[in-house]
Structures are given as structure tokens and as C-alpha cells.
Amino acid sequence: MNETVETAPIPVRHRCDALVCGGGPAGCAAALAARREGLDVLLVESRGQLGGTGTSGLVTHWLGGRSGGGREWAVGGIFRSLSEEAAALGIARLPVDSDYPTKYQPHGWFRGLLEGVPFEPAGMAAFLDRKMEEAGVRVLLDTQAVQTVVRDGRITHVILANKDGLTAVAPDVVIDATGDADIAARAGCRVAVGRDGDGLMAAASLEFLMDGIDEEALGAYIHEHDTPRFRREIAQLREEGVWNFPYDIMIAVETDRPGTMMINTTRLCDVDGTSAASVSDGLRRGRREVMELAKILCGRFPGFSKARVKAVAPMLGVRETRRIVGRKVLGVEDLVSGRQFPDVIGFSAYGWDLPDPKRPSAQPMAERRVAIPKWVPIPYFVMLPDPVENLICPGRAISVERDVLGPLRVMAPCMAMGEAAGAAASLAPSGSFADVDTAALRSLLRSRGAIVDIPQ
Numbered sequence: 001m002n003e004t005v006e007t008a009p010i011p012v013r014h015r016c017d018a019l020v021c022g023g024g025p026a027g028c029a030a031a032l033a034a035r036r037e038g039l040d041v042l043l044v045e046s047r048g049q050l051g052g053t054g055t056s057g058l059v060t061h062w063l064g065g066r067s068g069g070g071r072e073w074a075v076g077g078i079f080r081s082l083s084e085e086a087a088a089l090g091i092a093r094l095p096v097d098s099d100y101p102t103k104y105q106p107h108g109w110f111r112g113l114l115e116g117v118p119f120e121p122a123g124m125a126a127f128l129d130r131k132m133e134e135a136g137v138r139v140l141l142d143t144q145a146v147q148t149v150v151r152d153g154r155i156t157h158v159i160l161a162n163k164d165g166l167t168a169v170a171p172d173v174v175i176d177a178t179g180d181a182d183i184a185a186r187a188g189c190r191v192a193v194g195r196d197g198d199g200l201m202a203a204a205s206l207e208f209l210m211d212g213i214d215e216e217a218l219g220a221y222i223h224e225h226d227t228p229r230f231r232r233e234i235a236q237l238r239e240e241g242v243w244n245f246p247y248d249i250m251i252a253v254e255t256d257r258p259g260t261m262m263i264n265t266t267r268l269c270d271v272d273g274t275s276a277a278s279v280s281d282g283l284r285r286g287r288r289e290v291m292e293l294a295k296i297l298c299g300r301f302p303g304f305s306k307a308r309v310k311a312v313a314p315m316l317g318v319r320e321t322r323r324i325v326g327r328k329v330l331g332v333e334d335l336v337s338g339r340q341f342p343d344v345i346g347f348s349a350y351g352w353d354l355p356d357p358k359r360p361s362a363q364p365m366a367e368r369r370v371a372i373p374k375w376v377p378i379p380y381f382v383m384l385p386d387p388v389e390n391l392i393c394p395g396r397a398i399s400v401e402r403d404v405l406g407p408l409r410v411m412a413p414c415m416a417m418g419e420a421a422g423a424a425a426s427l428a429p430s431g432s433f434a435d436v437d438t439a440a441l442r443s444l445l446r447s448r449g450a451i452v453d454i455p456q
């Protein structure tokens, strides 16, 4: 349909130094960091709670920020302090290797996944509310940023949609932490979508929590049969006609408490997270699949006979959509060759992880055995869109080759990027993020406890 309509003039209701769009890991860290540097910050989030995919998507496990069996921090600053405070409050855990003397661990059953921070999602959302309140960040929930007004290469206004109708905010700078580069795309910045050639994106997932799981029985079976992903068992179920899903793995990850697990198993191919119709279809397909899967788990998987579905995510888990295409793009070869960057603002301690769009149980980079450094550097430039000056884009929509999303899209590195973006907002001359003195930014981040140098 090519029809258009004129709307009534949109009232400008808010002014701020920094507008943060999206309250996921990147956006929350960005808002806290910008406020810490004295900026007046407005954070708008389209869901009813903060935390993004972690809380609304029920991906209850921050990865990529710890290594060395959980004893070392690869992401410091806001990520580390939120993790430690949440753990002290009893809504998160900081497990270390030595707690788990056996080969497989309930945090995804592989050792590397033990280096995450599992948390309780409702408690985390309330905790993030409190952190924003204490910091003095203004927050609008149930508020979507839907359009931009751009003049002379700068965003002058962002249009919001919520119970007030359409209103505008006039910010000095904008931090696009929507994960989908919504603001960058609407402001006319260059973006890429999905895989080169066919544009296909990794499958989406609808996450759910199950409680009443006998983890001892589940763990004992996994250890005895050396089967952390249940590939053999699923092949058998497929032969019997019980398992008809397009994936061949089952992933159950412990939350903050034993017996309750996040089931990260559904894989919904051909979902486009930037299309309302496609997301709606993904949610419907996902919910149907969750119910079918839960029934199979309870009937056929060890430890699940008394389990039940505790919660299904209200938000679809989308692994990738748009990536900004900045003047520079971080490539796989940059990581493989161990290239050094002068503008590093953080690291990820996570590996390649972006499933093939058509083979959702397959990890192409792992299959090709591509090496990855222990400390994956995150240069500042990956967050700079082209050509809008007063816009920065931390989180999973950064300027990287698609496979580089693997290590960088997990939540701790997203927080490192958010923290750097928020701090950069206070250093951007005339609001131009490309002109930030990155040595000064690194020094500011270092002084705030962020890790911007590989520990010697």
C-alpha cells in the first residue's frame, strides 16, 4: 500500500541531554553511565520493564563478562557492580568453577557457560528500576521510539508513541540501544541485515522457564551418557516421530536457583525481528512450540517428570536484525589475527555463537574451528553509525561483520558498550560522537572501574 496520511503536529514534551532508546543491557548501562557523568538522561523502553532480552525475553544469564572459571572479570564497571550487588541481594549468582567439581555444569552444561551470571528476572527488573531511580535517570516504560527528525546531519527530535499518544523529545544526543538500530535506520543511517547474499538471520527463540526439575537426575543422566545437548536422544525421538522441530539440541540452563531452568531450545526460523507481522507470527509459533516441547520434556527427558512451565517470555528472543554500517566495520579477520585497536572500550570473554539461519543447531564458525582470542576487543568505532553525528549505537546492532556478533552480542559486552556510549555522551564535542577523544574516553572508563586494557 502506498497511501500516506498527514498527522496533527506532534507536541514536544521532553528535553534532555541524552535520550537512550531501549532499556536492555546496553541501554541501562548507557543511561547509568551518562547520568553518572552529570547528564540529564531520559530512557525510553517499549516494554513494561527494564532489562531487555534478559528480563522480558527470559534469557536469564548474563554471559561474556567473566572468564577463568568465573574467577576473573572481563567486563568491569557497571556490569560488574550490578552483578555483585544483585548477587548480594540474592537475585543473581556468581558461581565459580570450583563449586562444580564435575565436567558438566547446570549453567548450560558446558564449562564456559558457568562463567555467566544467572539471575531471577522479576527481581532483576525491580532492581534495575531502583538503580535508575537512585541515579536520577528519568524512565518512560511502555514507550516506543518510532521516528526521528533529522536536520543537517543531526537528530533534532525523536517521536515517541505511548499512552500519551505521539509526543516528541528534543535531545542533544541519542543513544540507540534498541538492539535493532531502529533509530539509526529511521534517521537514514546505513544498515545491513542478516547474512551476506541472502539476508537471512539466525533463528529467533521463545524462551521459557520450567520449575520442579530434578536437576540431580538430569545432571546424572548427562554425565553418565556424556550428552550435554541430548543430540542422540533427540535423533531417537525424531525417528519415533515425537520430535518434529527443525533443531536437534535441548538446552536447559539453571537460573538463580536449582530446579528452575531457562529452556533455551525453540528455534524459529525465518523470523524478521524488524517486521511487526513477522514478530507476531514468531510469538504465536513460539508459544505453540513451547507447549509441545514442554510436554515432550516432561514425558521423555530425565528429571522433567514433575516439571511445569513457570513462565513464557512475553518478548520474542531475537538474535540478530539490523547492524549499522559505520565508516569502519570490525571483521572476523581482525579478531582472528589478534589485531590491536587504540580505541578499545571493553572486551568480551565469549566465543563464536551465531547459529546458521537454516540449520539452527549448527554453529558455522565452530564447525570451521576458527580460533578466537580469549579477550575479544571492542573498539569504540563499532558503535558509530554513518552519517548522523549525534547518534551512537551500543549493543547488538553494531558495525561488525555478522559472525563478529557471536562474541559481542551477549549481554555483558553489550553493557560494556552501553557504559562507553553513555560516558562518550559526556565527552562528545558539540554532540558529535565521531569526534570523541578516545584516549580521554578510555581514561574516564578506567577511572570508573571498566576494563579497557587486557590485565597483565
Ligand SMILES: Cc1cc2nc3c(=O)[nH]c(=O)nc-3n(C[C@H](O)[C@H](O)[C@H](O)COP(=O)(O)OP(=O)(O)OC[C@H]3O[C@@H](n4cnc5c(N)ncnc54)[C@H](O)[C@@H]3O)c2cc1C
Pocket: 021, 022, 023, 024, 025, 026, 027, 044, 045, 046, 047, 050, 051, 052, 053, 054, 056, 059, 060, 061, 062, 063, 064, 143, 144, 145, 146, 177, 178, 179, 180, 182, 204, 205, 206, 207, 264, 316, 317, 318, 319, 394, 395, 396, 397, 409, 410, 411, 412, 414
Ligand atoms: C534466544 C536468545 C538466547 C540468548 N542467550 C544469551 C545468554 O545466555 N547470555 C547472554 O548474555 N546473551 C544471550 N543472548 C544475547 C543477548 O540476550 C542479546 O544479544 C542482548 O540482550 C542484546 O542487548 P541489547 O541491549 O543490545 O538489546 P536487547 O536486550 O534486545 O534490549 C533492547 C531493548 O530495547 C527495547 N526496544 C526495542 N526497540 C525499541 C524502540 N524502538 N523504542 C524503545 N525501546 C525499544 C526492547 O524492548 C528491549 O528492552 C541471547 C539472545 C537470544 C535471542
